[in-house]
Amino acid sequence: MRRRDLVFYLPVAAAGGFFLWFGVRTYNLRFRPRPEALEPQWKEGPRVEVARLGELPLWGAKPFRYPLPQGELSAFLLRLPEPAPGGLSLGEEHYIAFSRICTHQACTLNYVPDPEAASLLYNFRYERPFLGCPCHFGAFDPLLGGKAVYGPPRYPLPRLRLEAQGEALYATGHEVPLRPMEGL
Ligand code: FES
Numbered sequence: 001m002r003r004r005d006l007v008f009y010l011p012v013a014a015a016g017g018f019f020l021w022f023g024v025r026t027y028n029l030r031f032r033p034r035p036e037a038l039e040p041q042w043k044e045g046p047r048v049e050v051a052r053l054g055e056l057p058l059w060g061a062k063p064f065r066y067p068l069p070q071g072e073l074s075a076f077l078l079r080l081p082e083p084a085p086g087g088l089s090l091g092e093e094h095y096i097a098f099s100r101i102c103t104h105q106a107c108t109l110n111y112v113p114d115p116e117a118a119s120l121l122y123n124f125r126y127e128r129p130f131l132g133c134p135c136h137f138g139a140f141d142p143l144l145g146g147k148a149v150y151g152p153p154r155y156p157l158p159r160l161r162l163e164a165q166g167e168a169l170y171a172t173g174h175e176v177p178l179r180p181m182e183g184l
Contacts, residue, residue, distance in 0.1 A: 037145030037156035085145035107135035
């Protein structure tokens with residue numbers, strides 16, 4: 001190949017590579033199917049009080065820490081407007097608890113109560129509050145049991161088992177596998 005040809009072909013190859021990368025990325029972010037969060041399989045764990053009943057408003061979230069042999073797990077308790085897979089319903093009150101560790105690369109998730117305000121940052125418009133990752137802007141839907149709905153994460157968030165006793169809510173175990181630490 002002549003040097004003059006290289007001047008032509010190199011930029012064409014670079015542009016082709018860019019568009020290929022961009023297409024794969026767009027497909028992964030927007031269209032690639034992600035696994036549903038089905039009914040969880042629980043592993044028994046310590047019993048930890050996480051809230052009083054009625055303490056959280058609708059769509060309220062409360063962070064807590066759950067002790068595990070490998071260290072404390074950062075988690076969220078949420079009160080939802082309707083039942084969700086793996087959650088706990090007590091009459092008209094519906095709760096669910098999640099690990100806050102992103103199933104992509106283990107960053108700590110935030111609760112995003114106002115999806116409209118966050119839509120610019122995430123480049124993602126959603127119809128209800130979600131759990132968002134500040135590292136690569138992944139998003140998980142609490143009403144779908146923590147299913148990954150946007151960004152690089154593929155797997156749903158592990159849930160924590162909830163039980164009610166008296167006026168208190170307790171976390172009493174966690175879902176297996178506990179991604180991303182286990183089961184990739
Ligand atoms: S670590 Fe959460 S999206 Fe990458």
